[in-house]
């Protein structure tokens with residue numbers, strides 16, 4: 001079966017209200033802040049802290065979080081490489097819609113495979129995709145173990161666990177690297193906000 005079996009019968013509708021119109025209304029540009037890193041590295045913590053700062057500045061932003069999205073939209077997916085790819089593909093498409101809506105979307109997914117992250121990157125314009133590598137050594141992630149998952153993974157209760165029994169491919173040229181095992185949450189948030197200001201997104 002072809003990947004898009006109904007493509008011939010589907011037609012694209014351009015929106016009358018454009019992304020530029022929405023950006024003008026919001027007073028800022030839109031983008032994807034794509035947080036990637038090991039479980040426990042701090043993706044959710046940082047994405048939510050940045051989101052809070054943006055909210056306080058009265059900017060339009062939204063967090064898409066791995067755990068939450070897997071409860072609904074991607075509830076049918078597991079953690080095989082194929083399922084992770086589909087997970088990231090869907091999140092990429094959802095992010096694109098948010099960007100079109102003029103929103104700064106912050107995604108917090110392990111997204112361990114370079115090729116999958118590249119698929120998400122290519123869905124939006126070059127300057128709209130900001131890969132944020134939340135770098136944290138495995139030992140520190142295991143010490144944090146906020147959900148007790150590393151313990152379970154070490155006990156063999158969770159197969160294909162990233163960092164333990166499944167790979168994490170480090171980003172080669174991310175727009176931002178946050179060393180969360182060396183940098184405080186506040187300083188990291190500042191680093192990301194400063195980046196958005198420097199790029200004149202906000």
Ligand SMILES: Nc1ncnc2c1ncn2[C@@H]1O[C@H](COP(=O)(O)OS(=O)(=O)O)[C@@H](OP(=O)(O)O)[C@H]1O
Pocket residue numbers: 038039040043044066067070079083084085087088108109110111112147149158159160161162166
């Ligand atoms: N096998 C395995 N490997 C990695 N992570 C696992 C696994 N099983 C469950 N979890 C929990 O699910 C969260 C990762 O989901 P993601 O959607 O971010 O994963 S992925 O991007 O598709 O790889 C991840 O959330 P975070 O801890 O927030 O990263 C884990 O809590």
Ligand SMILES: Nc1ncnc2c1ncn2[C@@H]1O[C@H](COP(=O)(O)OP(=O)(O)O)[C@@H](O)[C@H]1O
Pocket residue numbers: 037038039040041042043044045046108144146180181182183184185188
């Ligand atoms: N500098 C830091 N940056 C981010 N998180 C940190 C930092 N120091 C400690 N933490 C803690 O590490 C844990 C990271 O968990 P979480 O944000 O859920 O990670 P992830 O979403 O990557 O799985 C949280 O309990 C957070 O408070």
